[in-house]
Amino acid sequence: MSDKPLAGVRVLEAAAWTFVPAAGAVLAEWGAEVIKIEPREGGDPQRGLVTMGLIPGGTDGVNYMIEVPNRGKKSIGIDMTTEGGQEVVHELAKSCDVFLTSYLPNRRKRFRIDVDDIRAVNPDIVYVRGSGYGPQGPDANKAGYDGVSFWSRGGICDAFTRDLPEPVMQTPAFGDLIGGLTIAGGISAALYKRKATGETSIVDVSLLGLAAWTMSPGVTASMLYGGDPMPNFTHRELPNPLVGTYKTKDDRYITLMMLQGDKFYPEFMTVIGRTDLLTDNRFAEGHARFENRGELIDILDEEFAARSVDEWREILAPLSGAWSVLQKPSELRYDPAVVANGYIPEVNAMNGAPFVVPTNPVQFDEDHVRPTGAPEHGQHTEEILLEAGVAWEKIEQYKEQGAVL
Structure with missing residues (x-):
């Protein structure tokens, strides 16, 4: 049986x-x-x-x-x-x-x-x-x-x-x-x-x-507020720079999804080697980061563009916040989690x-x-x-x- x-x-x-x-x-x-x-x-x-x-x-x-x-x-x-x-x-x-x-x-x-x-x-x-x-x-x-x-x-x-x-x-x-x-x-x-x-x-x-x-979410929001109220930010307008997609040196992409920006900001900047941004008055606390998010996103764009996707896999590996490589369907078969499960x-x-x-x-x-x-x-x-x-x-x-x- x-x-x-x-x-x-x-x-x-x-x-x-x-x-x-x-x-x-x-x-x-x-x-x-x-x-x-x-x-x-x-x-x-x-x-x-x-x-x-x-x-x-x-x-x-x-x-x-x-x-x-x-x-x-x-x-x-x-x-x-x-x-x-x-x-x-x-x-x-x-x-x-x-x-x-x-x-x-x-x-x-x-x-x-x-x-x-x-x-x-x-x-x-x-x-x-x-x-x-x-x-x-x-x-x-x-x-x-x-x-x-x-x-x-x-x-x-x-x-x-x-x-x-x-x-x-x-x-x-x-x-x-x-x-x-x-x-x-x-x-x-x-x-x-x-x-x-x-x-x-x-x-x-x-x-x-x-x-x-x-x-x-979109259907319910439209009923409550009319039209199409779901936000549609450009890359540089993203409210939280730790939620977005960044292009690497080899034209691949890394997706960050750390919704609790205040919680993960210190750890993220430490992992990528930019601890100087922790004390930068433009980004030191949440409200300032929001006001100056475009500048911070510009900096992160430069950082991600300086290394390949494989280098970023290694750098971001210890990060406790959520992130992922934007993978192709052909890569899924070899994903370690896919293989393990x-x-x-x-x-x-x-x-x-x-x-x-x-x-x-x-x-x-x-x-x-x-x-x-x-x-x-x-x-x-x-x-x-x-x-x-x-x-x-x-x-x-x-x-x-x-x-x-």
């Missing part, structure tokens, strides 16, 4: 792309058995990113945009437009604890996988929907992706762009992966409720709602090719997460159906009908 917290939980996932499937990947890493339903023809459309040119060559055949949100799952290919395919889904749902879907209401009805359809065969199942804009309102049946529902419509792009000449583009699956972890948390709470009370739940998470939550382990794809993938950030009992690769399209069709009690003759019949892969 596994000691993972969701061991024994079975999840039936009818979802595509990254947002909702990422939740399934998290649940699998927490110990659940996750059965991924893919369309019989072609599978999850994200598999097609390889042929669309969005995934570069030279990656040893690893379709990383499938691997990231689908590791640790089993795959079954089902044509849910057919009566036989719908029968298979209902048969599988009977023995599952969670039904997880990203399909919009009209397609759920068409495929007979809406709440009433699934609850008809399993009244106790936790039914989970991930959407762009929530289950209610004028856009409940409107397609959404994190680039539009989360990043653009949710106000996040505007917050990042500010005075730049054009909108900042988000990184791939940025909102999707945050949202997947959010869905997994909601599912876990619903499973706890069911165990504690015997009552099941319908769980909804939308990308727009996720964006509103993420933008809470096993946050980005090496995994083998189904074709055997090694690659690295960040795990979900939740650890239980300090046990490092050890993900496995994503399944091939329909890799577990027969295995899943046999485990569900479907006779081999019936499986062959479904195959002949085109209901399953």
Whole structure:
């Protein structure tokens, strides 16, 4: 018996792309058995990113945009437009604890996988929907992706762009992966409720709602004070010179985040070898530092520009205040804290090719997460159906009908 917290939980996932499937990947890493339903023809459309040119060559055949949100799952290919395919889904749902879907209401009805359809065969199942804009309102049946529902419509792009000449583009699956972890948390709470009370739940998470939550300070402040009241200081106007980003000799950046400026100012100046600034009347106490912050920032700019990022790593190492190198995604794998905590382990794809993938950030009992690769399209069709009690003759019949892969 596994000691993972969701061991024994079975999840039936009818979802595509990254947002909702990422939740399934998290649940699998927490110990659940996750059965991924893919369309019989072609599978999850994200598999097609390889042929669309969005995934570069030279990656040893690893379709990383499938691997990231689908590791640790089993795959079954089902044509849910057919009566036989719908029968298979209902048969599988009977023995599952969670039904997880990203399909919009009209397609759920068409495929007979809406709440009433699934609850008809399993009244106790936790039914989970991930959407762009929530289950209610004028856009409940409107397609959404994190680039539009989360990043653009949710106000996040505007917050990042500010005075730049054009909108900042988000990184791939940025909102999707945050949202997947959010869905997994909601599912876990619903499973706890069911165990504690015997009552099941319908769980909804939308990308727009996720964006509103993420933008809470700005949204709330705008309601209180009107407009866009969040401060947007230039580098030289920063109220606290120990909160900001400074450029190094080799064109890298160091971010300082010492919010308690009075507390850390003496230590910081000692560490960087500028104890003369402790007795300088312009900067000796907090009010003076604020009034003369531009001059102090000019001095710090010169200091940071005189040394490389690696030199600053060594100099700032003993500092008790918060600081960091502004790292590139390619550097994360080698970050000492990432290595020590096993946050980005090496995994083998189904074709055997090694690659690295960040795990979900939740650890239980300090046990490092050890993900496995994503399944091939329909890799577990027969295995899943046999485990569900479907006779081999019936499986062959479904195959002949085109209901399953």
